[in-house]
Amino acid sequence: MATPLNIIFAGTPDFAAQHLAALINGEHNVVAVYCPPDKPAGRGKRLTACATKLLALEHNIIVEQPLNFKSEEDQQRLAQYNADIMVVVAYGLLLPEVILHSPRLGCINVHGSILPKWRGAAPIQRSLEAGDKKTGVTIMQMDKGLDTGDMILKTECEIEITDTSASLYEKLASLGPTALVETLALMAQPNYQASDHNVAQDNELATYAKKLDKAEAELNWQLSACELHRKVRAYIPWPVSQFTFTESGPEVEDKHHRLRVWQASVQVYQGNAAPGTIIKVDKEGIEVATTDGSLRLEVIQLPGKKALAVKDILNGRSDWFVVGSPINKLG
Template structure:
């Protein structure tokens, strides 16, 4: 077993909390947990702690919640913890260079992709959307660039054709903590030499995972069915792919798509045409193919399998009509 390290942990959502849990159960010593200030949530806009803070509080760990690290007082507070290393997982705050170099071993980050592919805010979603067959986590030494630091360790996960961002997120939430603990053991070894061990990223192979935008969720039936299928899976659980259905009275409904399946189709129907609608799904013509919608959600309702949906809304999805209703 390696020498225990004194660790500052910085993270926000449940994904980060699962990494913190692994550290709590390890032989390492957590000297402080950093997370963003509590934010208003719910109808009452009550200040609510993030998942990382909740877990840290349960285990009586010191919690720091600076707005940023621009002030010298915030920088000095972190330095006073005299940490060996700072572990950053989905923290959401930019770390200035003075923070990156404060711990003895610097700062390391758990990133949800196989760098240099998919640097940025939405690596899980963009890898699915692009049709990648594998992803994983990369533990990297942080520098002043955006996910550009030297790579310490990679762990790979297969992307299955049924994966959504939610299911892939769970896979990486298991993979990441194990990779993190392995990395800390490597770095805790007295013979560890970053210059000899770490691997620089090839910037020519880098791709960028732009933050998701709600506008992207609107489905374009002119796309190939495989592309649409990947988008639908990539946007679960947020922002959820959707289309706008217009009734004959011009009333519009935003319908979310929670499950679908691309299918071969060689007909010449216009894109968006409903080819069939029964308990097996609503088959819609797309560019050079078709997609079968399996689970939809009407505004204000829960997601329903198509068989249940058609019981009450079969008139909306008549064979031969356009999936968007009246145009």
């Protein structure tokens, strides 16, 4: 018969908090929660606790917030909890080997991809950007590498053509807790042996999901419509794909506008307009030529305004979007 495990949980955002909630409502004991120090947020830059900390406090669980685990004091403090296992979900800190080996069963991680594909910081976004047909969650035994540990359990889901990073995040936030609970039930068995269940990753198949950068959000019309569409979906809710155009004319000093794209679709186009040229404007959207097909912009956001359907924006800004003109320059 399985004995409930004493668990240290480490995580930061809502994605992690949803996994913590599953543990709190389960049969195991969460003895401490680790998360980063509170950070300034909002216009007032007030120190704000992360979702994981708030949930832990709500359930009277001890919260620890070390800057890192470099000090011997922090290492010893964690060891004093005498935990069976440490569960890490989107924590944001690299763990030294002394921490990885401190709990009896070591540390396990919930990673938002089908490893060894998309190791790293942005697996959800990079899978969308690459046009993957499916993704999932991998529960792995952590080692000193970046997402290189042996895999304990995998679960998968389809990536739909309508998925954005936001919607895919929610799918994985639903899959992950179930997979985590199943993994812990396995590891809690008295005869559990990692060697009987864990599978080593094939490093030859590994890809790296580098952290997102704001500069990537600028749409490059020299790409195909399919590539641009994937980027639009991958960068929601951050940094949001965008394009910059310059308004100019005899009576207008050059003025730069940056527009965000919240929804778009791929259209068939076999004409010879230069990439970045507006080829059609109607209530359905603003169609822009690319190197292969066209991208129809359907929901966009003007500077300082909320995101709106193009048909609503054209009511006041139809002069900005003229067929035959480049989307990046007006006037």
